[in-house]
Amino acid sequence: MKSxxxxxxxxxxLSKSNNEAFARVTVAAFAAQLDPTIEELxxxxxxxxxAVTNCIIHGYENTEGIVKIIARIFANTISIEISxxxxxxxxxxxxxxxxxxxKGDLERSGMGFTIMESFMDEMQVESVLGLGTKVTMKKxxxxxxxxxxxxxxxxxxxxxxx
Amino acid sequence: MRxxxxxxxxxxxxxxxxxIDHCKTxxxxxxxxxxxxxxxxKKVIFDFNSVSFMDSSGxxxxxxRYRLATMLGGDLGIINVSKGTRKILEMSGALKVIPxxxxxxxxI
Ligand SMILES: Nc1ncnc2c1ncn2[C@@H]1O[C@H](COP(=O)(O)OP(=O)(O)OP(=O)(O)O)[C@@H](O)[C@H]1O
Ligand SMILES: [Mg+2]
Numbered sequence: 001m002k003s004x005x006x007x008x009x010x011x012x013x014l015s016k017s018n019n020e021a022f023a024r025v026t027v028a029a030f031a032a033q034l035d036p037t038i039e040e041l042x043x044x045x046x047x048x049x050x051a052v053t054n055c056i057i058h059g060y061e062n063t064e065g066i067v068k069i070i071a072r073i074f075a076n077t078i079s080i081e082i083s084x085x086x087x088x089x090x091x092x093x094x095x096x097x098x099x100x101x102x103k104g105d106l107e108r109s110g111m112g113f114t115i116m117e118s119f120m121d122e123m124q125v126e127s128v129l130g131l132g133t134k135v136t137m138k139k140x141x142x143x144x145x146x147x148x149x150x151x152x153x154x155x156x157x158x159x160x161x162x
Numbered sequence: 163m164r165x166x167x168x169x170x171x172x173x174x175x176x177x178x179x180x181x182i183d184h185c186k187t188x189x190x191x192x193x194x195x196x197x198x199x200x201x202x203x204k205k206v207i208f209d210f211n212s213v214s215f216m217d218s219s220g221x222x223x224x225x226x227r228y229r230l231a232t233m234l235g236g237d238l239g240i241i242n243v244s245k246g247t248r249k250i251l252e253m254s255g256a257l258k259v260i261p262x263x264x265x266x267x268x269x270i
Contacts, residue, residue: 017185024215042215042246049217053184099254107191107222111254115218118253 007033007073013086015056015065023069024048029079030071034141043119044139045080050112051082051135057103059086059133078140085135089127096125163190167201172236173265181215187223191208198230206231207266211242220247221254228260239263 009030013019024045031044048069055067070081075090089095096100101110117123122138166175171224176194180186198206206227210216231238239261243251251257 016184017183018190020183020185021181039246045215046217046246046250049183049215053217053219057184107187109218109221109225109254109256111218111221111250114253117249 005072005074008068009071011069011071012066015063015067015128017053017056017059019067020049020052020056023052023067027069027071027080030073031141034076034078035071036141040139040141044080047116047119047123047137047139048080048082051080051137052114054112054135055082055084055086055127055133057108059105061085061087061090077138078141081136083132083133085132088129088131089125089133090129092125092127165194165197165214166198167203172199172201172204173266174201174206175209176206177209177212179212182213182220182223183215183217184219187219191223191226194227195230197232198227198236202234203231205236206238207263208238208240209242210244210247211238213244213247214251216247218250218254221251221256223266224251224260225256241265266268 011023011026013023027048028041028045033039038135052067052069055065058063059065065084065086068083072079094100096113097110098114099110101108113123113125116135116137120137120139124136125133126136127133163179164177164179167173170173174197176197180190180192208224228238241263243262248262251260
């Protein structure tokens with residue numbers, strides 16, 4: 001069976017806060033095959049940490065649930081889907097506003113979505129009240145070797161000849 | 163986390179040695195608030211030199227400690243901040259109240 005993606009991984013874990021580090025390190029290790037820079041890797045780790053933390057503190061409100069991650073690699077792009085089956089978001093547009101938080105009492109700053117948006121190239125939030133939330137993020141890894149790979153070996157040679 | 167209190171300058175130097183996320187800030191908050199309440203320092207300095215990761219949890223964490231320190235008549239600043247951490251703090255506006263010093267001597 002040929003997959004649509006070049007590579008794919010799935011991860012499921014309990015919504016415990018000590019899994020936050022495990023989740024971001026695991027996704028970063030998977031992303032490493034795209035040969036990202038340290039900065040790109042750190043951006044991915046931060047974005048994953050934001051989405052996973054949101055599932056734990058907002059989706060499940062610190063009760064027990066399952067956080068699910070699917071990461072896919074296609075060409076030089078990594079796509080990461082992070083979802084919970086928790087309480088859902090009533091107004092996604094409002095939730096995405098910088099500094100908007102429903103949990104200011106827990107010292108949250110309302111910057112999670114803004115950070116995901118700025119550290120990744122694309123971010124989408126789908127949520128249904130009472131059913132859960134899914135965040136999908138994409139990042140293009142812009143290594144020069146990757147660009148050469150897209151153009152192909154032949155043009156690489158001709159580019160060198162120029 | 164390593165804490166050092168410099169009596170002469172009433173300065174509380176907190177060297178953070180963990181990854182600053184939701185999980186870690188929960189326990190750090192308790193320990194550091196205890197130290198701030200105990201010494202009532204004129205200045206609290208967080209040293210980020212050994213911090214290899216921080217997400218948005220660090221923003222609320224720093225602002226919370228800033229609130230406590232200023233409520234007790236002190237002030238709070240940070241040193242040795244990485245590019246990534248600075249970016250996150252800048253985006254949130256936290257740097258408007260929390261200064262980044264070159265090193266802790268400048269904070270005195
Ligand atoms: N998985 C989720 N399930 C339910 N609600 C969510 C979820 N993720 C985000 N939200 C809602 O969206 C709001 C904004 O999320 P965002 O991550 O931007 O800020 P925050 O988590 O409140 O604070 P910060 O991330 O800065 O600590 C949250 O306060 C919460 O109300
Ligand atoms: Mg958040």
